[in-house]
Amino acid sequence: MSNQKLYKGSLQTIILKLLATNHKMYGYEITQKVKELTKGELQITEGALYPALHKLEADGLLDIEVVKVENRLRKYYKLTEIGTKETTDKLEEMQQFLKTMQHLVNPKFSLE
Amino acid sequence: MSNQKLYKGSLQTIILKLLATNHKMYGYEITQKVKELTKGELQITEGALYPALHKLEADGLLDIEVVKVENRLRKYYKLTEIGTKETTDKLEEMQQFLKTMQHLVNPKFSLE
């Protein structure tokens, strides 16, 4: 992907949306899910993901549940009540952003 | 706008697209045009715009034409041949990005 930098600023929203859809996920699972959903177009790096998850948790948007599976640790994350609210807001902002950008780069085929 | 940070990484593409559509524009005009096109949703700051224009020029994507209008300077920018090519590429990347994000945050209403 040569357009990786366009995704700057959208990582939190992507994480929150995935957790809203899938209820609970662990970090590695999120990287794989995004790769699958985007057919390889977007690869979330772990250097970006883990700090982002820690920040969302520190901000009270996510709760953690640590589980040992096949002798390996997994940290499951899920949305808190605040996190669910924030997800709604961030998804609205994202939709607005996508609509505006679509309009800017291709006025003839606006989403509206 | 609370979603300003989503626009990170898209400034170059926006500038190039505007120049592809309007043939030649000067910096201040670009800020006003973007504000108008996005109904105030996106305000390009001059602190971001001017360095971006200088970089695009340094990279050979833009040519300058300085004009004195009503005793004030205007620096008109237009696409070079390389710039025109790059614009096509960047717009394709942007479309791909928008499609992918739309699919990610709202799989039910994908653009395809």
Next chain:
DNA sequence: AAGATATACCTAAATTACTTAGGTATAAAA
């Protein structure tokens, strides 16, 4: 049996695109 790949977590320095906060100068409007 060894080495590579996949799973699963992590951090820290460097990069980069931006925001913030200034600066200069002319013209028009309040």
Next chain:
DNA sequence: TTTTATACCTAAGTAATTTAGGTATATCTT
């Protein structure tokens, strides 16, 4: 005459990332 609009600019600070490591277990390949 002071504010707003036009028109350019720079530099320090910020924040989200990339890059480049690290640890450890399980599985697949040769």
